[in-house]
Amino acid sequence: MTPPLALDIDGTLTTAAHRIDPRVFERLPEWPAPIVIATGKSFPYPIALCHFLGIPERVIAENGGVVCVDDQLSFQGDRTAAETAIQEFTQRGGELGWGGADTTNRWRESEIAASMDADEALLRAVAADFELEVVDTGYAYHLKTPGVEKGEGLVAAAELLGLDPAEFVAIGDSENDVSLFETAGDSYAVANADDRARATAETVLEEAYFDGTLSVLESL
Numbered sequence: 001m002t003p004p005l006a007l008d009i010d011g012t013l014t015t016a017a018h019r020i021d022p023r024v025f026e027r028l029p030e031w032p033a034p035i036v037i038a039t040g041k042s043f044p045y046p047i048a049l050c051h052f053l054g055i056p057e058r059v060i061a062e063n064g065g066v067v068c069v070d071d072q073l074s075f076q077g078d079r080t081a082a083e084t085a086i087q088e089f090t091q092r093g094g095e096l097g098w099g100g101a102d103t104t105n106r107w108r109e110s111e112i113a114a115s116m117d118a119d120e121a122l123l124r125a126v127a128a129d130f131e132l133e134v135v136d137t138g139y140a141y142h143l144k145t146p147g148v149e150k151g152e153g154l155v156a157a158a159e160l161l162g163l164d165p166a167e168f169v170a171i172g173d174s175e176n177d178v179s180l181f182e183t184a185g186d187s188y189a190v191a192n193a194d195d196r197a198r199a200t201a202e203t204v205l206e207e208a209y210f211d212g213t214l215s216v217l218e219s220l
Contacts, residue, residue: 003169003220004034004161006060006154006184009041009049010139011173011192012213020049021210027217029054036060036069036157036168038150040137040176042108043068058161060153063135063142063176065110067153069160076152077110077145085130085143086112094122104140111144137174138194151179169220171213173197188216 007013013024028035037046038060046059047068058069065077086096097115098104104113114123118141120134127134127143135142158165170177170184173193181187181200189201190212198204205212 002031002033003186004036004158004163004167005031006036006038006150006157006168006170006180007213008172008174008177008180009037009039009046010137011209012171012190013049013210015209016192023210023214025053027214031055031217034058034161034163036154036161038153038170038172038177038180040113040135040140040142040174042104042106042113044107058157060150060157062108062110063137063144064149064151064153064179065144067156067160069157072160074156075109077148079108079110079112081130081132081145082110082112082143085126085132088129089114089123089126092122092126094119094126110148111142113140113142115140135176137176139174142176149179150176151181151183154180154183169216171216172201188212 015021036058039046040063043061043066046061050057067074097117124134133146154165165183166185168184170180170187173190175196177197178200187201189197189204191205191208207215
């Protein structure tokens with residue numbers, strides 16, 4: 001029986017140049033079981049990806065802060081607390097690093113993300129003052145409510161789909177995929193994964209980026 005999938009985006013469905021691998025558009029639409037896109041990106045990004053793939057809108061966005069499955073939508077996390085903390089961060093000289101339009105955070109519902117050029121030490125210090133946490137995904141620093149994780153999002157998504165989270169195969173590459181790996185029944189870290197993801201995954205792949213993900217799809 002073909003298992004349902006929980007798939008990260010950055011580093012997992014992309015190339016080394018941070019572009020969606022074009023093979024994604026060939027392989028995912030033909031997958032016969034449910035696919036949940038689980039990402040740290042803000043809510044519109046995975047929804048748009050599902051739209052252009054032509055697959056149902058089943059997403060875990062913002063590291064578990066937003067779960068949307070078949071038109072059922074829920075939110076976790078406290079964006080207001082994150083915004084207040086970021087005000088303090090900027091008052092103390094910090095910069096998010098996204099420019100004036102800040103399309104990274106403009107549609108974000110449950111957290112705030114800072115670029116990898118931001119002052120990490122200051123951001124973590126401010127987060128501690130506000131009882132928030134910072135997750136380094138390798139692509140951004142995410143300031144979020146403790147306990148809001150992709151793994152919890154997968155539990156919620158699986159329930160809405162009438163499935164057990166242990167039925168899912170998860171593929172990812174980053175610290176924010178650790179809880180996803182711990183929740184799914186089987187898990188794979190692509191070769192470009194960070195140390196925490198590699199240590200948690202059931203299998204560390206020899207191939208990187210979507211090459212690694214594709215190797216799992218073919219083996220399944």
